[in-house]
Amino acid sequence: MNVYIKNILRFCIIIMLQVLILNKITLRWWNEPNGFPIFIPYVYPLFVLLLPFETPVWALLFLGFITGLTVDSFMNTAGMHAFATVLIAYLRTNVLNALLPRNLSEYAGQNPSIKNMGWMPFLVYSLFLILLHHLMYFSIELWSVSNIGFLLLKVAASAVTSMLFIIVYLLLFTRQGSFRG
Amino acid sequence: MRNFIFFIRRFFNLILFLGLEIVCVILIEHTNTMQGNDIISSANTVSGIIYKKQSDVVYYFGLRRMNDSLIDENAMLRKKLDLAHSSVDTLKDSLVHAKIAPLDTTSHIVRYADYVYRTARVINNSTNASDNYITINRGSSDGIYKGLAVISGTGIVGRIEHVSAHFSSLLSILSTKLKVSAKLKGGTNGFVVWDEKSPDILTLVDVPQQVTVKKGDTVYTNNYSLYFPPDVMIGTVIKTEIIKKNAMQLILLRSSTNFHSLQYVYVVENKMAGEKKQLEDSSAKK
Numbered sequence: 001m002n003v004y005i006k007n008i009l010r011f012c013i014i015i016m017l018q019v020l021i022l023n024k025i026t027l028r029w030w031n032e033p034n035g036f037p038i039f040i041p042y043v044y045p046l047f048v049l050l051l052p053f054e055t056p057v058w059a060l061l062f063l064g065f066i067t068g069l070t071v072d073s074f075m076n077t078a079g080m081h082a083f084a085t086v087l088i089a090y091l092r093t094n095v096l097n098a099l100l101p102r103n104l105s106e107y108a109g110q111n112p113s114i115k116n117m118g119w120m121p122f123l124v125y126s127l128f129l130i131l132l133h134h135l136m137y138f139s140i141e142l143w144s145v146s147n148i149g150f151l152l153l154k155v156a157a158s159a160v161t162s163m164l165f166i167i168v169y170l171l172l173f174t175r176q177g178s179f180r181g
Numbered sequence: 182m183r184n185f186i187f188f189i190r191r192f193f194n195l196i197l198f199l200g201l202e203i204v205c206v207i208l209i210e211h212t213n214t215m216q217g218n219d220i221i222s223s224a225n226t227v228s229g230i231i232y233k234k235q236s237d238v239v240y241y242f243g244l245r246r247m248n249d250s251l252i253d254e255n256a257m258l259r260k261k262l263d264l265a266h267s268s269v270d271t272l273k274d275s276l277v278h279a280k281i282a283p284l285d286t287t288s289h290i291v292r293y294a295d296y297v298y299r300t301a302r303v304i305n306n307s308t309n310a311s312d313n314y315i316t317i318n319r320g321s322s323d324g325i326y327k328g329l330a331v332i333s334g335t336g337i338v339g340r341i342e343h344v345s346a347h348f349s350s351l352l353s354i355l356s357t358k359l360k361v362s363a364k365l366k367g368g369t370n371g372f373v374v375w376d377e378k379s380p381d382i383l384t385l386v387d388v389p390q391q392v393t394v395k396k397g398d399t400v401y402t403n404n405y406s407l408y409f410p411p412d413v414m415i416g417t418v419i420k421t422e423i424i425k426k427n428a429m430q431l432i433l434l435r436s437s438t439n440f441h442s443l444q445y446v447y448v449v450e451n452k453m454a455g456e457k458k459q460l461e462d463s464s465a466k467k
Contacts, residue, residue, distance in 0.1 A: 019231070020231075020235050023307065026308055026309045026380075026441075038308070038309045038379070038380070039309060040309050057194040057197075058193065058194060058197050061194070061197050061198055061201055062201075064201075065201045065204075065205075068205070072208075073225060073227070073228050074228050074231075074232075074305075075307065075310070075314075076312075076314035076342075076343070076350055077310070078208045078209060078211065079204075079205040079206065079207075079208030079209040079211075080205075080209055082201075082204075082205045082208070083202060083205035083206065083209065086198065086201045086202055086205065087202070090194070090198040140209065141310065141311050142311060142377075
């Protein structure tokens with residue numbers, strides 16, 4: 001399948017998954033009335049994480065911006081998601097360079113995936129960027145350092161849950177065989 | 182000049198990155214100052230239509246619960262209506278009995294508030310952010326504008342924030358930006374705010390220490406609000422704390438509206454709000 005069509009389809013699937021399903025379920029790790037923060041997992045940064053290796057940085061930035069703005073327009077957060085997503089889109093290339101054994105240009109026509117990178121490097125790559133994204137997003141959302149424990153708790157809980165959903169997504173949507181999803 | 186072009190080419194990515202981040206910051210700031218950017222909100226047409234489609238599907242699963250809540254509300258309204266009809270007839274012994282019966286009595290009655298209720302269906306809802314928004318399927322073509330109050334059958338919901346032609350999104354009371362004046366049973370006034378923690382718990386602040394508040398007391402909106410009609414239920418008291426610093430009480434309320442399963446709301450327009458606001462603004466200026 002053409003790489004453009006594939007990524008456009010993936011964009012639609014991930015945004016729909018985020019907006020129509022994940023945004024509707026509110027999670028809480030234990031049920032105490034006003035102790036632990038409620039949160040929802042954010043899976044949409046996965047779109048930026050899964051773009052092909054040779055995507056130029058400017059394209060990554062624009063795609064990250066568009067993804068963020070789309071989610072913003074659904075969630076009435078005007079720019080907050082876009083800010084966090086542009087940040088991880090910018091840092092993606094550096095993280096990949098640090099994690100991969102060979103130069104990025106040698107991976108022509110491939111996506112970052114568990115199959116191409118191995119479990120551990122891929123999990124480190126996605127966990128690092130997801131944590132960064134969540135930290136950025138929740139800092140902007142709460143916009144205060146007065147209860148930093150609450151912020152960190154929310155970031156950690158949300159990031160771990162997002163990672164679980166990302167792994168489930170990858171296991172579901174990666175086809176075995178010649179097609180690399 | 183060549184150096185400049187070289188510089189741009191070398192740091193193009195960094196410049197683009199910073200540029201996009203600045204755009205984001207401008208967008209965020211623009212919304213936070215409440216100037217209202219309606220393009221990037223769920224009131225815009227694309228998100229509105231997608232949320233509408235989703236709501237059409239999910240709608241049927243909630244019909245039974247909705248019927249129950251409508252029946253409850255009908256029963257409550259009937260009770261109120263009966264009370265209104267069976268009030269004491271003070272005109273009975275009056276001598277001017279006959280004179281107070283012209284057909285167009287409306288011109289003689291002076292009202293300080295005149296409420297119009299419009300029904301709307303909730304097509305998107307959130308309870309987990311710091312500022313929660315709800316999207317409804319009514320917009321400016323149905324006479325809705327920014328600032329109108331929104332209530333449900335069981336209590337207050339929020340205030341209209343963004344409006345497009347057929348959709349609008351409202352800031353629910355589960356938001357750090359909204360503050361509603363409220364009164365306790367005895368008539369003490371305070372403000373209801375939300376502390377961002379649980380979507381079922383609201384906080385009533387600015388109540389003096391000496392006022393006795395019992396668990397289970399009901400809190401209603403008061404007459405001071407420009408947009409909210411008086412005597413709409415907000416919640417019931419579950420816990421009180423005394424803040425020694427300013428001798429005030431902090432009262433935790435269980436919200437009477439269930440924000441998890443909101444389906445129909447009423448948008449309330451006060452026809453006299455404009456006049457009242459104008460007067461209050463002009464006196465505030467002096």
